[in-house]
Amino acid sequence: MGRTGVHKTDVEKARNSIIAQGRHPSVDAVRIALGNTGSKTTISKYLRELEAESGGPVDRKTSISAALQNLVAQLAAQLEIEASSRIADISMESGEKDRQHSAEIEEVTAKHTQVKEKLDLTIAAIKQEIESHEQTNEALQKETMAHHTLAQQVIDLKERLAENDVHRQSLEEKHQHSRDALEHYRTSVKEQRDQDIRSHEQQVQQLQAELRQLQQTLVTKQNEITRLNQDGARWVAEISQAQKTIYDEQTSHRKLSSQIDALRAIEQRAKVLEPQLAEKDIKIKELETLLHQSVTASNSQKEQIHKMEVEQASAIAKIEAQQIMMVELRSLFASRITLGGGGAASDLPGK
Incomplete structure (x- = not known):
């Protein structure tokens, strides 16, 4: 008896019914015939035992193509079982990772909230x-x-x-x-x-x-x-x-x-x-010092950003100037080649 409560006789009846309908008795077809009950591994095991008991494929007089189809169907069933097992493992790993990610996100959210x-x-x-x-x-x-x-x-x-x-x-x-x-x-x-x-x-x-x-x-x-x-x-x-x-x-x-x-x-x-007022004055001065430091740091960052923007604009201007110069050089080089041949290259600027 299989772990899901499906008997070998049930699998055999479903297999025979499918064969009688002229269809291939695959694992999924047998499971559907059983009302979507039973483990695919158990059903596949019972199908292999039934084929072994029947001495091979269902019809010994079937052609080679039918045998190949049967073999392909068996391989497909085996691949489907392995794929299902692999997918289940991957799903478990993915679920575990999702739970870990969810826990990490909740922890980060809790820290952020705190x-x-x-x-x-x-x-x-x-x-x-x-x-x-x-x-x-x-x-x-x-x-x-x-x-x-x-x-x-x-x-x-x-x-x-x-x-x-x-x-x-x-x-x-x-x-x-x-x-x-x-x-x-x-x-x-x-x-x-x-x-x-x-x-x-x-x-x-x-x-x-x-x-x-x-x-x-x-x-x-x-x-x-x-x-x-x-x-x-x-x-x-x-x-x-x-x-x-x-x-x-x-x-x-x-x-x-x-x-x-x-x-x-x-x-x-x-x-x-008077001492309480003096203590509160000290706290306010400390807060004002922190605020002044924050404003100073913000102003320094703004100055650095402005400096970087100026440098970026200067670099863009230099690149544009170099590109214009390259275009002019290429045009001049092309015109010299057209007019005087390869020797005109010596008249380029900077040569």
Whole structure:
């Protein structure tokens, strides 16, 4: 049994049917009769066995031409089998090469895609870096302007704070003077009272005679006490106002301290941004250097191409001039030969 499941009896039946139709039982004819099934090698083997069993060709009484035709058919079948095998091998090799070429093309395409993606990423990174640099510059300019504004505000606030300190010191001095005056008043009143008591104890006997005068003196003293009390109340009001002013100045001083702390934070942020800006400036300078080198190389190539074009035009002009000279020389040489024979060749230019 063949590998494809075709039996020798099936091949024999198909062969006999073809012979009965008056056709040559070739491998292809038998395979077609079998319904395009079976291996050509198996069918050819069975055909050779059947011919060997039948003692040669199908009809022993056929002529020599028929035998030759049979032999040619067998050779053709053998050649067809070998050709089919060779074609199958070539097809396999070609398929393998095609797969290798396809793999190489896919690899090259993948590399090209990767390079293109890297280039696109690089260009995008450069654009993003430039945009980031511009944004950083804008941020730095804004921070610089804000820094200058806040610095001026700090200077103004410091001046106001100094003025407030001076005013506060002045109010404290007035407050201290008021305290001193009030203490002096209290001391003087106490001393005066002590003195009056001592004088009263010493001059008890003279009080009756001087009662009227002392009453007047007492009225005067009471008026002075009233005036001093009024002055004391006024000084107390001024001291309260001074304390309120000092409290307001302390509140303003705390606000100024908060603003100064915010300004210090902004200065720290500006110091952090300055190294980043410097690093981005270095990257941009490197990119500009690469761009300048590329432009320089492109200009050099353009100059070389222009030089080569000039040299090519000059060479073409020389060739055309030489061709014209050759035509003239040939014409002159032909005319000399016509007029004077072979000796005219010595009159050619350059001879």
